[in-house]
Amino acid sequence: KPVAKGYVKVTPKFARTGVSNFFRNLRQPVTAVNLLLQGHPVQAINATGRFAFNAVFGFAGLFDPATAAEIPYRERDFGQTLAQWGWDDSRYLVLPIFGPATVRDGIGSGVSTTISPVSWLARREGAGVSVLYGVDARASVLPMESFLEGAVDPYLLIRDAYLQRRHCQIVDCSEEVPDYLLPDYDYEIPDFDSLP
Numbered sequence: 001k002p003v004a005k006g007y008v009k010v011t012p013k014f015a016r017t018g019v020s021n022f023f024r025n026l027r028q029p030v031t032a033v034n035l036l037l038q039g040h041p042v043q044a045i046n047a048t049g050r051f052a053f054n055a056v057f058g059f060a061g062l063f064d065p066a067t068a069a070e071i072p073y074r075e076r077d078f079g080q081t082l083a084q085w086g087w088d089d090s091r092y093l094v095l096p097i098f099g100p101a102t103v104r105d106g107i108g109s110g111v112s113t114t115i116s117p118v119s120w121l122a123r124r125e126g127a128g129v130s131v132l133y134g135v136d137a138r139a140s141v142l143p144m145e146s147f148l149e150g151a152v153d154p155y156l157l158i159r160d161a162y163l164q165r166r167h168c169q170i171v172d173c174s175e176e177v178p179d180y181l182l183p184d185y186d187y188e189i190p191d192f193d194s195l196p
Contacts (some may be wrong), residue, residue, distance in 0.1 A: 004138035018062040019136050025054045025061030026117045027075065033115065034076035038084045047074055079108025083170040094157055097134070098161040 010015070010143065028051035034046035050066045050073065057065045082104050090103040101109060111118055122129040149158045167173065 001138065001142075003135055006141055007135050008142060016136070016139065019132065020140065021058065021064045022061045023118060023133055023136055025051055025058070025064075026121070029074045030078075030112050030116050031074055034078060034081045035074065037078075037081045038076065043074060046071060050079075058143070070098070077092050077105075077108050078111040079105035079166075080170050082108050089163075089167075092163065100158055102163075102166070105166065105182075 030045045032047040051069045
């Protein structure tokens with residue numbers, strides 16, 4: 001966290017955006033492989049096209065012209081693939097350095113990391129690439145820390161938020177109504193019109 005805060009403080013926003021774009025673009029080949037394994041060949045081709053488009057016209061992915069060209073950004077990992085193949089939810093755990101996960105998603109992250117172009121680049125160019133990738137990822141969640149302010153139990157809040165988000169990444173729940181918007185039937189709402 002202190003390193004991420006220092007990175008945000010000393011690095012201009014345009015440079016941080018370029019680094020984030022670069023790493024997001026490098027994740028697209030992994031997304032394409034997982035989309036293919038999940039039975040979405042057209043989306044896999046789109047993810048590959050997005051990667052190539054940004055690599056060529058976005059100066060190795062530092063810029064994101066694919067968004068302006070309306071090529072959709074998708075993100076899939078091997079944990080989602082395992083879920084699509086039938087591995088139901090598993091135990092929640094917190095991985096040192098990597099943060100919240102489940103057993104299934106931890107294994108999925110290991111596979112995704114192994115085949116990732118980021119790992120290939122880190123092996124070729126040195127550990128600095130992995131460090132920058134980690135610092136960029138940590139810096140991207142700094143604005144969300146206000147979410148934890150006033151939480152009775154930050155661990156439970158992070159766990160529940162992670163599991164809900166992960167569920168929606170695996171099962172499209174864009175049409176579902178969140179629990180907090182559903183009526184609460186534990187009490188009866190008085191009819192104020194009928195009161196004298």
